[in-house]
Amino acid sequence: MxxxxxxxxxxxxxxxxxxxxxxxxxxxxxxxxxxxxxxxxxxxxxxxxxxxxxxxxxxxxxxxxxxxxxxxxxxxxxxxxxxxxxxxxxxxxxxxxxxxxxxxxxxxxxxxxxxxxxxxxxxxxxxxxxxxxxxxxxxxxxxxxxxxxxxxxxxxxxxxxxxxxxxxxxxxxxxxxxxxxxxxxxxxxxxxxxxxxxxxxxxxxxxxxxxxxxxxxxxxxxxxxxxxxxxxxxxxxxxxxxxxxGTTLSYSDLLLSFATAQWEEKDAREEINSFVDEINEIGRGFNVNKDFVLKACLVLSDFNDISFKVDNFNKSNMLKIQDNWDDITKAIRDAMKLISSFGFSRENITSNNLIIPIAYYLKHIGLPDNFEISNATISDRVKIKKWFTRALLKRVFSFMPDGVLKPIRDIINKNNGKEFPLDEIINHFKGTNRTLVFTDEDIKNLMYSKYGHGDTLVIMSILYPWADLRNNFHVDHMHPKSGFTKKKLQKRGISEESIEFYLENYNYIGNLQLLESIPNIEKSNMDFDKWITDTISKETMDDYKSKHYIPKNIDLSITNFEQFLDEREKMIIQKLKSELL
Structure with missing residues (x-):
């Protein structure tokens, strides 16, 4: 040189x-x-x-x-x-x-x-x-x-x-x-x-x-x-x-370099980059990168050590990934289609590593086609969704993801393969800092989730299990946020003390619902009591209120917002307890 x-x-x-x-x-x-x-x-x-x-x-x-x-x-x-x-x-x-x-x-x-x-x-x-x-x-x-x-x-x-x-x-x-x-x-x-x-x-x-x-x-x-x-x-x-x-190469960069140099039948760089682009376009869009794909490769190839270490990037490991590439990519693709069908996207997933155990499970059970829509897999999908939402809300992948990925992989391998081992995973992490068990206090804290925050749609997916979130549902303010200004509230005769409460609480989960896009557009800034009376028939009113956790037999005008919020939050907490406790 x-x-x-x-x-x-x-x-x-x-x-x-x-x-x-x-x-x-x-x-x-x-x-x-x-x-x-x-x-x-x-x-x-x-x-x-x-x-x-x-x-x-x-x-x-x-x-x-x-x-x-x-x-x-x-x-x-x-x-x-x-x-x-x-x-x-x-x-x-x-x-x-x-x-x-x-x-x-x-x-x-x-x-x-x-x-x-x-x-x-x-x-x-x-x-x-x-x-x-x-x-x-x-x-x-x-x-x-x-x-x-x-x-x-x-x-x-x-x-x-x-x-x-x-x-x-x-x-x-x-x-x-x-x-x-x-x-x-x-x-x-x-x-x-x-x-x-x-x-x-x-x-x-x-x-x-x-x-x-x-x-x-x-x-x-x-x-x-x-x-x-x-x-x-x-x-x-x-x-x-x-x-x-200088700007040190990450281990994923090294892995990609080794794979590119050592794959014999495929161009690793082109395969991985094009795959990342493809899966990021699924549903409403995701935000995964090559680090995620390469980590998934290590997990789904059943390597004992799944950390990004140079020792793991030897030629035999790289060739094993190459040989399994088609199955690995199908597993990841199907997992992301499933997560998308639950209503999740780049907007509300806090860790992409949550997708890897689902991909591993799908590969473990033989990569069935149309898993996300098949009638035969409804029960299995329910269990996966429960694990996914719990893991999101508990932030179990917020640090050292290998400490979660390896145990879940072991549990899936020991499972009989009939359905996703939800109970076994919950029991394994019980009492640890990765616990998926919720307390009464945890559930009360969920009430502080705000409009626009990632956790809000996760909670909505629990409250609205009947909603097919592949369709265009919006998170909507029941009492329109446009009405929550000091000047407008004063015009309605709301006391100064209550105005402070209104302004502090209108954006929380207790005033939010899932509504399909067209009804939401039609609802716009209408007062909630007027909209529900004009839009929902008397014959279906009780059913609508039950589905949306709306208290019955109370005044639904904005002047009664404090009672509405208190009683609706109790109904939501009861539902979350039944699902999470």
């Missing part, structure tokens, strides 16, 4: 663009945030070192022996997170990046690509939640953030046009077109930056743009070592060593 003559960023970006630089299959995927990218560019502008890179030269005679991927060019948080497999037909020698992928991808995205991340206030499946952004540099002033000297920002096209006396947003990628210093001068003149009446800003713009030109075109910043070994084992060991510092 020899140190090479450093390169300019412009040369490296050209090599990435022409696909001379590629990524070996053992590399993990791009994970840097926009903040990390802007910090990298700020460091370059301040002449901070960004460490050496490690490249691997693969001759054209040996290219076909390995799998390689292209650099990510336009990152999209939902749709484009995976690297495309490189087409190496008739390829010349290539350079594979062993260390420095995150930095090089960041440079490419900043100079030639784009970055689309989700807006925090929009749903993950909303196409408009991921506006495309490119990197810009403000030429009229430094950053307000004390950690930065230069103001780099990822902006949409519309945002980049918001120039004013303190901002001129320069598209960083345009510096690639300004090849000569004369081109830089022309840009400054054409945009009236050199003649700015504020001389301080004019000087800043001049220094900043020329500095960017120097960083990209002139200074050989990319220092690197070159490895030329033909032995994959040696390259893999080098890769692991160099990635043990």
């Amino acid at each position: 020899a140190f090479q003559t450093p390169l300019t960023i412009n040369e490296v970006i050209g090599n990435i663009h022409s696909k001379k630089y590629l990524l070996p299959s053992i590399q993990r995927e791009f994970v840097w945030s926009t903040n990390q990218i802007t910090k990298l560019f700020d460091s370059l502008m301040r002449d901070y070192p960004i460490n050496a890179f490690l490249f691997w030269k693969v001759s054209k005679e040996n290219v076909s022996e390995f799998r390689f991927y292209e650099f990510l060019r336009d990152y999209h948080q939902r749709k484009k997170r995976h690297n495309e497999k490189a087409n190496l037909n008739g390829s010349e020698d290539i350079i594979a990046v062993l260390d420095g992928q995150q930095r090089l991808t960041s440079l490419y995205i900043g100079l030639k690509g784009s970055y689309a991340y989700k807006l925090s206030y929009k749903r993950w499946d909303n196409e408009q939640a991921y506006p495309v952004r490119k990197l810009y540099l403000n030429l009229l002033g430094s950053s307000d953030d004390p950690e930065y000297e230069y103001e780099f920002e990822f902006l949409t096209d519309a945002e980049s046009k918001n120039n004013d006396e303190n901002h001129h947003w320069f598209p960083v990628g345009k510096i690639l077109d300004l090849k000569e210093q004369g081109d830089v001068n022309e840009y400054l003149i054409e945009n009236d930056l050199s003649s700015n009446s504020d001389k301080t800003k004019a000087k800043f713009a001049n220094r900043t743009l020329f500095k960017l030109h120097t960083v990209i075109h002139t200074t050989p910043i990319i220092s690197y070592y070159l490895e030329q070994s033909k032995e994959l084992d040696k390259v893999l060991n080098i890769f692991i060593r160099v990635n043990s510092g």
Whole structure:
């Protein structure tokens, strides 16, 4: 391994663009945030070192022996997170990046690509939640953030046009077109930056743009070592060593690297990434990652040790996972379909590890088709749902999940296989910090679950066992939340003391119900007493009140909210006790 003559960023970006630089299959995927990218560019502008890179030269005679991927060019948080497999037909020698992928991808995205991340206030499946952004540099002033000297920002096209006396947003990628210093001068003149009446800003713009030109075109910043070994084992060991510092590879990254190198019949990287994408689209959507899939592989392959340790990533284990891959993926897929049919999704599952015992059980009983809808499995599904909801509410997977996964796997193996061993699991963990047993106090505490919290739908699934949550049910305020303002309550003649109670309690479980989407839309902001009288017939009123835990023979107007809430909470507590105690 020899140190090479450093390169300019412009040369490296050209090599990435022409696909001379590629990524070996053992590399993990791009994970840097926009903040990390802007910090990298700020460091370059301040002449901070960004460490050496490690490249691997693969001759054209040996290219076909390995799998390689292209650099990510336009990152999209939902749709484009995976690297495309490189087409190496008739390829010349290539350079594979062993260390420095995150930095090089960041440079490419900043100079030639784009970055689309989700807006925090929009749903993950909303196409408009991921506006495309490119990197810009403000030429009229430094950053307000004390950690930065230069103001780099990822902006949409519309945002980049918001120039004013303190901002001129320069598209960083345009510096690639300004090849000569004369081109830089022309840009400054054409945009009236050199003649700015504020001389301080004019000087800043001049220094900043020329500095960017120097960083990209002139200074050989990319220092690197070159490895030329033909032995994959040696390259893999080098890769692991160099990635043990800095942003350390997680054990799941190592496992994926080993699987990719050692699977003989499948491409582990493509199989796992595409499977993660597939199962995240089930139902209303999930949020699992490769760590979850790889942990499930260890559990479902019946390895004695299921922890993420390098010793578990040997070739025989990897080949066993490869051989069982189809059964493993069907078990996970069927488990997630089942959980989705219970009404759960990324919005209300606090730990994805809860899905693994269900997948193991389905694999243990032979992976029956249509388990989530078959009439023959109704009783079994009830037991699984009871375990799942209890485990969610008790947070049994909130720490050291292996301490739950292994015992449950052992119990399932010892079970006769007729139905999910709910009682055996409950008895095993009784009296421990993983207990699934509820006390009266536990159930009273559930009454403090609020609208919008993950536990609320879990509780609703217990209270409404008849509701098919695959359909579009909404968690609805019985007394509409729009009525709970101080001004509106005063108009209704509610006392000041009671108003405080109303405002503190309207959002809790006692004022919530499950309602199908169309009736909920129709109900809107109608007073609850008027809506129920106008909508529910006299013949079905008693049945409706029973199904929704509505006290009978009391005034249902908002002026009687305190009595309504008190009596309804008693009914809900009674139901939860019957199910959980």
